Amino acid sequence: MDLIIEARWVASVTQQQPLLENYSVIIQAGIIVELLPISEARQKYTATSLVCLDEHVLIPGLINLHTHAGMNLMRGIADDLPLMTWLSDHIWPAEQAVVSERYVQDATLLACAEMLSGGITCFNEMYFFPEATAAAVNQAGMRANLGLLVLEFPSAYASDADDYLQKGFAAHDSWRSNPLITSSIAPHAPYTVSNKTFESIITYAEQLSLSIHTHLHETQDEITQSEVQYGLRPLQRLAEFGLLGPNLVAAHCVHLLSHEIDLLAEYSCHVAHCPSSNLKLASGIAPVTQLLARGVNVGLGTDGVASNNRLDIFAEMRLSALLAKGISGDTTAVPAQQALAMATINAAKALGLDDKIGSIEVGKLADLAAVTLSDIAIAPYYDPISHLVYACGREHVSHTWVAGELRYSNGVYANIEPNELKEMINTWQPKLKQHKQ
Amino acid sequence: MDLIIEARWVASVTQQQPLLENYSVIIQAGIIVELLPISEARQKYTATSLVCLDEHVLIPGLINLHTHAGMNLMRGIADDLPLMTWLSDHIWPAEQAVVSERYVQDATLLACAEMLSGGITCFNEMYFFPEATAAAVNQAGMRANLGLLVLEFPSAYASDADDYLQKGFAAHDSWRSNPLITSSIAPHAPYTVSNKTFESIITYAEQLSLSIHTHLHETQDEITQSEVQYGLRPLQRLAEFGLLGPNLVAAHCVHLLSHEIDLLAEYSCHVAHCPSSNLKLASGIAPVTQLLARGVNVGLGTDGVASNNRLDIFAEMRLSALLAKGISGDTTAVPAQQALAMATINAAKALGLDDKIGSIEVGKLADLAAVTLSDIAIAPYYDPISHLVYACGREHVSHTWVAGELRYSNGVYANIEPNELKEMINTWQPKLKQHKQ
Secondary structure (H helix, E strand, O other): EEEEEEEEEOOOOOOOOOOOOOOOOEEEEEEEEEEEEEHHHHOOOOOEEEEEEEEEEEEEEEEEEEEOOOHHHHHHOOOOOHHHHHHHHHHHHHHHHHHHHHHHHHHHHHHHHHEEEOOOOEEEOOOOOHHHHHHHHHOOOEEEEEEEOOOOOOOOOOOHHHHHHHHHHHHHHHHOOOOOEEEEEEEOOOOOHHHHHHHHHHHHHHHOOOOEEEEOOOOOHHHHHHHHHHOOOHHHHHHHHHHOOOOEEEEEEOOHHHHHHHHHHHHEEEEEEEEHHHHHHHOOOHHHHHHOOOOEEEEEEEOOOHHHHOOOOOHHHHHHHHHHHHOOOOOOOOEEEEEEEEHOOHHHOOOOOOOOOOOOOOEEOOEEEEEOOOHHHHHHOOOOOHHHOOOOOOHEEEEEEOOOOEEEOOOOOOOOOHHHHHHHHHHHHHHOOOOOO | OOEEEEEEEOOOOOOOOOOEEEEEEEEEEOOOEEEEHHHHHHHOOOOOOOEEEEEEEEEEEEEEEEEEEHHHHHHOOOOOHHHHHHHHHHHHHHHHHHHHHHHHHHHHHHHHHHHHHHHHEEEOOOOOOOOHHHHHHHHHOEEEEEEEEEEOOOOOOOOOOHHHHHHHHHHHHOOOOOEEEEEEEEEEEHHHHHHHHHHHHHHHHHHEEEEEEEEEEEOHHHHHHHHHOOOOOHHHHHHOOOOOOOOOOEOOOOOOHHHHHHHHHOOOOOEEEOOHHHOOOOOOOOOOOHHHHOOHHHHHHHHHHHHOOOOOHHHHHHHHHHHHHHHHHOOOOHHHHHHHHHHHHHHHHOOOOOOOOOOOOOOOOOEEEEEEOOOHHHHHOOOHHHHHHHHHHHEEEEEEEEEEEEEEEEOEOOOOOHHHHHHHHHHHHHHHOOOOO
């Protein structure tokens, strides 16, 4: 075998056996071929590489279901500002000044380093220059679903909606044979995309069997504006195009009426819940308990570091579990196991990848993270899963594997040199600093 | 001089100069004697010990304004349960089984290790056996304000309210000459303390010049129960005893009517805001923006690890800043500088210690923490103070000093041996495990 991981605990994120103690995970050609007690595994298998995790819990690689990795050089460039000041005076001018193929590749590599060190093995991206994103993802050795961004406004990347679409499809073609990269068409949001463009998107998505990734009902303002402009709330507008379906990942969904939750459930749409970003931008709190109760599949996203300011799924797990309780008045809302599922198998389902990733099961890819429980600052523990969500942080991730390849371990990356990232930051930051708060 | 700390950034938490770049902090006999640019300091001073922090921000030691360090061995013993099940079936039976002088000292030492490694130099404690707490605090070399716990119910510690009070005063006498320890009388909560006992407490507090630390308006249930039992909401009941004043620290204050916020402001009471615990126990969200707007002094607390599950003031800073925005719809609510103030100078004011700690100023004690900004997972940064609150975590604390003494640095404690803590945990956990979920 290529790799055997012996773990004190395996949090498999399966219904049958959510927690295994003293288990080995046997990996061959990037695939999990067997799970069995350590003592049995030692008799049955030998491997090129053996990793012993005697004080750790092994979890499925975390999945960041909504982010803008290409913004990572703008972490905290402007905080605590009203939304329109933040966008108009800082984010947009900064993007106009720097966004290019090189910039996106550099920023994304930084984001990959951040995510790998926090146990994230896969992310759902939406930003300009997706081919540059792919180059960084390839270097890092991560998995990603890259959005083919579409909006009506010109940028350094594309001139109009058609141009975005055509560039997106060219990018999609470029990584078709890449086992780590998949695509969605990514109309930025209902308020930045016209009816005509949405109609094209639906046709293309059907022809190319692509999923769709968009921002939806993030703020009350965008809903009010849509009512004025179209006489419809954005979700209803998308519904009338026939855009709702099991291939739609809608990010945020903070403001939903009761019948809109039913609509998302009826059409098997997926929601990327981004609790930190929604609080920080004062958008509000998504009705996660109601979404889950009605059967909507909900994953977790960080959004970009300009509004979070960490690509940290541990933080989002904890916050989503805590917020659901505080808002509902029910201490049992979003228990730890459910928060972990939102960060793994639910997000995999949203990306149509749940046959490959999102849980530790025979036949799935070995996208895995190890979390150490030996830090005295979080001792003791009673339930490893509850401990993962409420006590651990991403700083406790010791190893991250993608398809059985070790991509990060204890501060060291397989294919990323932190000092080179620092030099890269030093070349971009002077250009960005003039747009800071 | 005893110690010179050269820091890339000093976040002083003062109005005049909140952020200093390339500054030295000069320390003699535990006191900050001067702050000046590094180049000037090098010409003017030499010191026994010089610490160079070229990629760090130096902050005032964080203050945990409400905790139960004595519960630290019960971290995550039961999560995601209804409040009364959690208390009646897990926490209270566990406490009945183990709480003793030895237990409290051991659990508190573990809590001190956790807090020091997260930049916390002082905590406001409420638990049984305060002399045992003091022993652990002394070993760790931390600062603490210890609650002389009072309630009506018998425990392993005391038999009735009078017994709690007399034992508390004996404890208070035992640490009177200790420069690191102060005391409050700590009536547990209005629902566990009788009118007669509150009357005694007021008399004693005046006679002994002691402050008062209590839980207040944490849940809606306790308010309803008080209305039935006393015909008054708890805050009004305390007001009628004359208990409100600048020596009162009220923990939680989740459920407040508008006139109750005015009452807290009018009497200069202090609030210990515990956002993680209030969410996790489904108590709700304290009206922090309104409290601050009306001039109530608000500090941050973690509560105990059975309801958090981290004694992590970085997590509380971030959460308090995010929640305030998400709830108010105002992105400028609780900006980073205010969150940092709540974690330092505001908490110092609440403890009556703001002439000694809570900011980095000449004449104050050198209770300090250094936070490294070199981790690539949080690069880059634009504003060190905003970065502290939104991007950094307690894992970035590299050094913690109390009164100029280095108590923690990069995983090593001056007076605590993590392996001894682990052995200690192994002796207590079998006794506690039978009460786990």
